[in-house]
Amino acid sequence: GNSVTQMEGPVTLSEEAFLTINCTYTATGYPSLFWYVQYPGEGLQLLLKATKADDKGSNKGFEATYRKETTSFHLEKGSVQVSDSAVYFCALTSGGTSYGKLTFGQGTILTVHP
Amino acid sequence: KAGVTQTPRYLIKTRGQQVTLSCSPISGHRSVSWYQQTPGQGLQFLFEYFSETQRNKGNFPGRFSGRQFSNSRSEMNVSTLELGDSALYLCASSSTSSPNEQFFGPGTRLTVL
Numbered sequence: 001g002n003s004v005t006q007m008e009g010p011v012t013l014s015e016e017a018f019l020t021i022n023c024t025y026t027a028t029g030y031p032s033l034f035w036y037v038q039y040p041g042e043g044l045q046l047l048l049k050a051t052k053a054d055d056k057g058s059n060k061g062f063e064a065t066y067r068k069e070t071t072s073f074h075l076e077k078g079s080v081q082v083s084d085s086a087v088y089f090c091a092l093t094s095g096g097t098s099y100g101k102l103t104f105g106q107g108t109i110l111t112v113h114p
Numbered sequence: 115k116a117g118v119t120q121t122p123r124y125l126i127k128t129r130g131q132q133v134t135l136s137c138s139p140i141s142g143h144r145s146v147s148w149y150q151q152t153p154g155q156g157l158q159f160l161f162e163y164f165s166e167t168q169r170n171k172g173n174f175p176g177r178f179s180g181r182q183f184s185n186s187r188s189e190m191n192v193s194t195l196e197l198g199d200s201a202l203y204l205c206a207s208s209s210t211s212s213p214n215e216q217f218f219g220p221g222t223r224l225t226v227l
Contacts, residue, residue: 032214043118043204043218051214089157093214099169100147100162100208102216107156 002027002098004090006105013080013112021075021108023064023090031092033057033066033073034102038087047075047088080112115140118207118219126225132193135222139186139207146188147216148180151202160203163188192224200226
């Protein structure tokens with residue numbers, strides 16, 4: 001079955017530091033990959049996505065590249081802000097008959113200090 | 115365009131009771147998925163509905179059920195509540211043109227006492 005593994009958190013950084021959150025996956029077929037962010041008391045927001053190998057998703061300064069050879073989709077940001085403090089989830093869907101089913105990693109808590 | 119809405123936002127029930135949660139998808143979206151989020155198990159897929167039909171189901175007991183109406187609004191029902199059902203229940207909707215891109219609601223926080 002499908003699975004997603006994220007680096008253990010929590011991650012604590014100072015403002016303007018470089019961020020990497022590792023994500024690796026196991027999936028059948030050709031999955032689409034996503035990063036979602038959850039702010040306190042809210043639902044999940046789609047941060048970025050990639051639908052095929054070597055695609056780079058990007059949004060709000062965050063980037064992630066779909067690496068099929070290493071089955072990875074690491075999230076990076078060059079300079080984090082306090083407002084980036086949230087929980088980040090890596091997720092995938094295999095499409096096909098996996099209707100509406102996202103498989104999530106366990107989430108990584110990010111705290112950014114001024 | 116209005117986002118996904120869920121009602122109620124908070125709910126407190128006692129063991130043995132049943133509960134119904136509601137989800138209104140983004141206008142035009144016909145697929146609705148439900149997830150359970152807990153600190154221990156993380157985010158787990160419950161089921162997905164499209165055009166009033168359940169197309170996919172996760173590994174949850176039969177106490178968890180759902181349905182979808184002709185206007186794509188969906189409800190989720192949990193019968194005979196257990197303490198372990200305390201969780202944030204999230205629904206998400208997607209369009210037929212981008213079926214893999216799900217938009218989430220704010221969730222319903224269910225507490226079972």
